[in-house]
Amino acid sequence: MSGDDNPSLAPPRLFISYSRTDLDRARPVIDLLEQGGFDVWWDGRLEGGENFLQTTENALETCACVVVLWSATSVNSHWVRDEAQRGRERECLVPLTIDGTFAPLGFRQFQLLDISGWDGKPDSAEAARILVAVRAKAGEASPPAAPVQRRPDPVLPAPTVQQTGGLALSRRTLMIGGAGVVGGAGLLGAWQFGLLGSPASAAMSMVVLPFANETGDPEKKYFSDGLSRELRSVLARNPRLKVAAPASSSVEGEDDFALGRKLGVAHVLRGSVQRDMASVRVGAELVAVEDGEVLWSDSFDRALENPFAVQSEIAETVALELVAQIASDTEAKQSLAAQREIGGTQSVAAYEAFLRGFALYELSAGDETDRAALVQFDSATAADPNYAAAHAMRSTMLAAIANNVSSDQSETRRLFDEAVAAAERAVAIEKRLARGHLALGFALNNGRLDRTAATPHYRAAEELAPGDADVLRAVASFHAYGADQALAVKMIAKVLELDPLNARAFRSAGYIALFARDYPKVIADMERALALNPSLASAQFAVAIARLMEGDAAAALKAAEAETGEAYALTAAAIAKHRLGDAAGADAAMARLSEAFDDSHYQQAEVLAQRGATAEALTRLEAAYAARDPGMLWTHNDPLLDPLRGEARFKDLLIRLGS
Template identity: 40%
Template structure:
């Protein structure tokens, strides 16, 4: 859109219930900026098209958060667009916190602002806009010019969103005045130049290990794998890729294998200038790769003048080539998250790695994770306890070999919590994993899930905000954010996060059913039914339909869905059967099934303290004793 006086254009996003206050903000800002807001769209304009054009053209987006706007899908979508472009300036009209996923930015509180254009609050807003635009602060002369149709135009927006990389680091002062201004970095997928596609696991694995080593440095903001990999085939230059990812630096590399020799080239590029800051090319034995990835991390940290923690070379790694190769193959299989077969193949590879090097701590931790994954997703009821017992044993071995390995502590916490409902015993492991692995999005995400299930709602929301900032394009992160909102009874927010997860991966497991749960709690039964019917996992699809049809008064359909749940899934869905009984107003049957779930080790019990579907029996003293006996506060 044209800018008549060549001043920056500000898009004002707000809820229409806040229109009077939005008008005062627009009037205060117009002396220094061209302000667009929807009250002044020219008559006859196509509303949505005008908004889209103004949003795309704006130099910065000022979002007015309030009790009204946090519930607005329009405002959230505009805020998302601004964050993706690193042009978000968030204000709070009444002290309301931004919704989940938008809390990493410093917010300016206008609760006590009385409309004066020269008030300290508005000066702070102007400085924030200038920072978002990358400008130096300027002196201003007082002005009392009114908002005119020429310099005031559109704003109002839509749908829940991904946090941009670098946001947390900006808030904490790591990155200066804008999210991509200093020590944020993306590790791009290393290229496999061996000429053999079957060796891709080696370049992919080295990429992950270098990323993990860098993430242990508290002075860096390291973008997670899923988001970094979105530019794998991008033909743009370094500056455009860095801008797209919202980071200051890019690390890329290449891997060429010849037998047990590996040649690795790495290059650190300044995303602002496009010039290389540091590069190297070395030949190593395959078994030396873990030590080498730590050297890369230290070299990058030195290049960025950030002190690197003094971990031993290749924390938890190995120098055995056979062990390394099997571990990386297992990791590639596990990361597919395809089905039970790939999990079992990953288990076999990890076991080969440990047989080759029994002191390979990362392999023990990875084996623990995959054993617990098999138990929670595909094992028969009789297999649950043996699998979780083995998972706990492998995690303990990982920690004994590498006491500061966050993956080991995370694996131990998960096996204790999901496998044995040892809520109190799991907490030290999760807290230690979070302390050691705050730079790893996967670790932070799983810790956030544990926190919310233990009713630590504020901590969980802070943690998932961090995970969203580290990995904004990972559907698993948004699915977890939805679960946290759902457990917190923030159902519209949950629906937004589940929708975002499905946009990123339409086949992600359980997201359809989870969105159905939130929609059903909002009373939107037809939409919930469609969501359940789209869920491929029969356990969650049938459980959801059994509850929904009962609420809708379709008893025959409800009974049919429940019978299918029992007959097709069996004891593995004991917890889900208890949810149905609670919703059907049968507390005795629900409590009996929960007791059985405890006996067989059903990991669904990890949800029990915050599960909205159990609300009908939540005040029953028998239920409260059961939850307390499990160790929930």
């Protein structure tokens, strides 16, 4: 039986819609698709005597996808618009622009692939993108033909300009944009959930730069920043991609390629976003760091009611562009079949509130911005009660505020209870949301000192976001509080690889080294953290502890005096001065610590333990445990408490902590 006799073996049929005046531009597309193994229907196949309308309608209704060639002529063709409309209704439309003309109104919610610069050669990057787009829509794996090779072209093409509604946009300057939190689309979901087997040993590396805000309104920077962050989060879930973390990706004062080289990545994804009250226009380009070759670029127009699909489209295309170099076409087809949505929303109001809240969260200027962020996440969950990512961030802010409520234990417990409930809601809505599990683990561990209950959620976060440096940093710190120091050290090394310009990452690495008793590394990591951010709180405190453990009390006191966090500074100074024989100075520091920080039971226990006041130190620790002081998380591995480890009361505390 032939392939024509058996529909399951026949190649997918494509319908080409174009204006007859564009035939010379259409023929290379038709030829490419035919060479790619498709059965291409176009009006040149009509034979004399055929019923034109009936034949065309039959082809349009039975095709796998409708490929529309938009041009200055075809946008005014009623035939082309009708055919495109049917492709849209059947959800099988693949729009191409052959001269840079935008699709007409009604069709701008679809990604428009610009092939206006294509020379018609089948071995070009544009040809490869046409085939990828059509195969994805037609659900067809690549045929067993020789793969298309990308033509080396170190010279960047001159920018092309698209105009619509009085706006002129350069394809080189209108770069990346668009998105939502509907992450995990297509091949990204497949890689995340193991459909492709183990990742290649050499991952493709990239940095996603912050979007440029080209809205004309500086206050809308939260929107462009949020879009790039969400896109980065989606790409980071792909174990075949090494994606630089947000903090390192946002370093100012470096040009794009210099930053890429500093981060040790091979590719830069960069861009900008424009928007008005009704629509959003975004674009993207993927550039090789080594020679500046533009590997892929495109622009997108969306109604503001539906900007979310752009993130998935960009993420899929970029991942295909990179991962095709290390994965087969069959794997790509398998991954496209696994499209998933993770923790997102389809509400613009909820999404914008989420982005505003996240901008305030990242600002992290104290209790005021934390509470302002909470208001935004409250608004997001009110607008969409099933917005899992917003519930997770709401939990994160409640826990942050709880940590800052120093004197009212009942208020602290209430806030942590709300944080647990919000995180449980996030996980109930979407069990695959890494940040939901992370928020729940944090609230249980820090708010209730329940390490046993928190452990499975930290493990889930690690498994669900193996390439997210922020998630891995939190999980590594959690492991460092327990018995698995080797795992914590291994994980933080990966974090530093992904986030080498983040002061907080080095601070976390320094504390992990402290709990592992690697004091030279503590000092080295904290010095690196302070070089990146001289005002970073608690970094000098760790240096002071390391110096104390090395027996250099004078150097410890110097570090204590440089510490910006007063409670940390007083704790280290009280111990260092006692070691140096300055009893009055040590007592004064201890008195100030007790006076200024009435909830500093744990820090007071550290000082008393180092002074040899064992019974009193244990009493302070028990008071800290009763208050559910998060400082108790240090108890298992804190070197300052080593003098207490043989005591029965101390061992009982460790049992209660689940350590």
